[in-house]
Amino acid sequence: MVAERAGVSTATVSLVANGKASGRVSASNEILVREAIRELGYVVDSIGSSLARGVSNTVIMVAPDISNPFFAMVIAGVRAALGSEYQLLLSVTDAGQLPSAENTRRLLGLRPAGLLVDAPDPTFLQELSAPGPMVLLDAPGFGSDVPAVNLDVAQGALAIAAHLSATGHTTVAYLDGDTGTTTFDVRREAFLTAAEELGMSVPPEAQIATTINVGLAANAFATAWPSWKKAGVTAVVCATDTHAYGILQEARAAGILIPGELAVTGFDDLPYSTTSSPGLTSVHLPGELLGRRAAEQLLSLIAGEELEQQPITLESSLMVRGSTLEP
Amino acid sequence: MVAERAGVSTATVSLVANGKASGRVSASNEILVREAIRELGYVVDSIGSSLARGVSNTVIMVAPDISNPFFAMVIAGVRAALGSEYQLLLSVTDAGQLPSAENTRRLLGLRPAGLLVDAPDPTFLQELSAPGPMVLLDAPGFGSDVPAVNLDVAQGALAIAAHLSATGHTTVAYLDGDTGTTTFDVRREAFLTAAEELGMSVPPEAQIATTINVGLAANAFATAWPSWKKAGVTAVVCATDTHAYGILQEARAAGILIPGELAVTGFDDLPYSTTSSPGLTSVHLPGELLGRRAAEQLLSLIAGEELEQQPITLESSLMVRGSTLEP
DNA sequence: CTGAAAGCGCTTACAG
DNA sequence: CTGAAAGCGCTTACAG
Structure with a gap:
């Protein structure tokens, strides 16, 4: 030295x-x-330091779906809460892949001070042992024994169902994500349940799923539309705004009137949803807050404090725009 | 053990x-x-291993602007080229901040096998010493002595100028990014030079800059539009698609006809540019290829090979859509 | 083919 | 207040 x-x-x-x-x-x-x-x-030298100390000053965040602009907001929140003491490093999974235990275990070799895991695989926890401080984000269904910050997407799904029902729709389609993220299951189930209670029908042939990609969603919709139309579908609920953009795009190309012939809704309330034409009705999810709260929880954990009341659930709200409501 | x-x-x-x-x-x-x-x-334990060996098996990518969907494509390319031998870790700078030498130096403590730096600060190289394997992305103007993969944005800027001139515009505005990224300087200067050569004027009051944010761009445009109109502006060139979305949004709200009253162009060709209404004329930049080539170069460097012909420049191309051309 | 040993750059009790 | 020493978990010449 x-x-x-x-x-x-x-x-x-x-x-x-x-x-x-x-x-x-x-x-x-x-x-x-x-x-x-x-x-x-x-x-x-943080390698030497980490070795001697047992932990590094690195917080690793594992996340899928980095292409989602929503994610940038989450990151911003995490960074804000983490401050300068800890270095945030992102580990991105391959497109369409959820963070796996296998993957994360390799990261553990870096001795992170803590782990933030976004939208993990459902089997994640069973496979990953001895984790050290860890907080899950957007991981519904992992029980209350593991620290997590979730988004109340079910509430948003209910709001969509209520809004569509109130605006006169009786037969609706559902365009799901196919990445297997648990939050998608929650969105779908909550919506289907609420729709049924409200007397709306969602025919089996009107329930499809694609990757989170504008083009693929557009294609899937183009293929499905004739049968949907025949079934009397007048609205489609999309698992993400990105899916909805695909529909908007294809509808314009095919001359399908939005919302006249087909009402469209999304989840995430991405910035582009204000800009699109028509504006996209979408469930607003508090991304910045999600990241902030998760990082705060992790900091507490690292400091050895006990966390109360898990998981934390953040509220969502429906932003109604032109894609469901004639101006 | x-x-x-x-x-x-x-x-x-x-x-x-x-x-x-x-x-x-x-x-x-x-x-x-x-x-x-x-x-x-x-x-x-990679900490112990790294200490003994001198380097880790981690490749760190430093990048600003993670909220740009374009970035996700770059990442995908990097991951594809890197394979499974190296672990990719992302270090994101704060919003609107360029990767700084200071910041990067701290990362060096993790002994990365190599460094990928996206859109660094112009003073970056002088301040950072003894870097080890490093490849710059999207870093025009750093000379030929440092490995870099660049995008030929100047070529795209020329194409825009030619297209606008050919479609009859004589007075145009320029909406720049204000993050100080060098690529923005190149885009602007290339456009202004080409515009002048083609006999188009870009009045000083029609050259403004904002952060890469739909809302802020919309506000800036709303404020500027009256004076632009008075100056005879019939087209606006935006440094990014995101800026352009802001204009599209504000124009719809204000009832300004696109492209009739105002033609709009962007850079990046984000997925949403196909979806927006009208579609956005934009310079397509090969993001996936950018990431892939940069990672390949880095791998060569790590393997101790000599690189030939620096920097590498990737071609761009103009996608003409409804925002500049009446269907 | 195999193990004992040195050393990577630090931190942290522990004596002084 | 200060330094010598042990030890963090590995890898890599080096003897055998």
């Missing part, structure tokens, strides 16, 4: 570099060390 | 765990070790 060329032992340097000098290092030595550090441009 | 409870020395275990056993470990011992590894669920 070069820094000690300025007179003292590595122990003293370590104390100063880690801000643990007060009361344990003489003022004169501290100054000497600081000067040496500056002159040599020394940066604590 | 618990794994050696199955009979051999740590050296032997290390050899097996790293796949260096062939010819150096007896078959019987190898089997023993593999069994022990499986039974104990042993994972090589």
Whole structure:
């Protein structure tokens, strides 16, 4: 360690570099060390530090679906809560893949101070052992024994059902995501249940699923539309805004009137949903808050505190726009 | 190291765990070790490994602007080229911040096998010393001595100018990004130069800049439009599609006809540009290829190979849609 | 083919 | 207040 060329032992340097000098290092030595550090441009090697300490100062966030602009909001929230003490590193899964235990275990080798896992695979917890501080995001159905921050998407699904019912729809279609994310199951089941209670029908042939991709959603819709039309479908509920954009696009190309012939709704309330034509009725999900709360929980965990009341659930709200309501 | 409870020395275990056993470990011992590894669920501690070896098997990508869906394509390309040998970790800068040398230096403590830096600050290289394998993405103007993969945005800017000129525009506005990214400078300068050569004017008051955000772009446009109109502006060139969406949104709200009263163009060719109404004329940038080529270069660097011909520049192309052309 | 040993760069009791 | 020393979990020459 070069820094000690300025007179003292590595122990003293370590104390100063880690801000643990007060009361344990003489003022004169501290100054000497600081000067040496500056002159040599020394940066604590976090590998060595992590090895000695047992943990790194890295928080790793595992997430699928980074292409979703919604995700950027979540990240912003995480960063805001984490501050500068911890370094946030993102581990992205391949497109359409959920974070797996296998994957995450490799990350554990980096000795993260904590783990944030977004939309994990349902079997995730059973497979991953000895995790250390970990908070799940957007992971409904993992029970109350594991720290998690969820979005109340069911509430949003109910709001959609109520809104469609109130605007006179009786037969609706459902365009699902096919990534297997649990939140999609919750969205769908909540909607189907509410729809049934409200007397709306969702014919089996009007329940399809595609990857979260505008083009693929457009294609799927183009193929399905004739049979939907025959079945009397007048509205389609999409699992994400991205799916809905596909429908908007295809509908324009095919001359299908939105919302006259077909009303369309989404989930996420992405920025583009205000811009699209017509504007997209969508369930607004508080992404920034989701990230912030999850990071706060993780910080508590890292500090060794007990968490109360799990999981935390964040409310959603329906933004009604032109895709379901004639201006 | 618990794994050696199955009979051999740590050296032997290390050899097996790293796949260096062939010819150096007896078959019987190898089997023993593999069994022990499986039974104990042993994972090589990458911290210890990295410390001993000098480098980790982590490739760190530093990037701003993760909210840009374009970025997801870049990531996909990087992952595809990197394969499974290296773990990709993303370090995101705060919104509107470029990757700084300061920031990156901290990351170096993790001993990455290599660094991928997207849209760095212009002073980046001077400030960052002793980098190890590193490839820049989308970093025009860093000279030919540093490995980089760039997008030929200037070419796209020329295409826009030519297209607008050909469709009869003589006075145009420019809505820039204000993050200081070099690529924005290149886009703007290339366009302004080409516009001048083609006899189009871009009045000073019609050159404004905002953050990459639909809402902010919309506001800026709303404020600027009266004076633009007075100056005879009939087209606006936006530094990103996101800016353009803001204009589309505000124009619809204000009843400004696109492209009749105002033609609009963007850069990036995001998926939503096909969906928007009207479709957005935009410069298509090959994001997936950008990521792939950059990762390939990095892999060569890590393998100790010499790179030829730097920087690599990827071609762009103009996608003409309804925002500049009446159907 | 195999194991004992040194060493990677740090941190943290522990003596002094 | 300070330094010598042990130890974090690995890898890699080096003897045998």
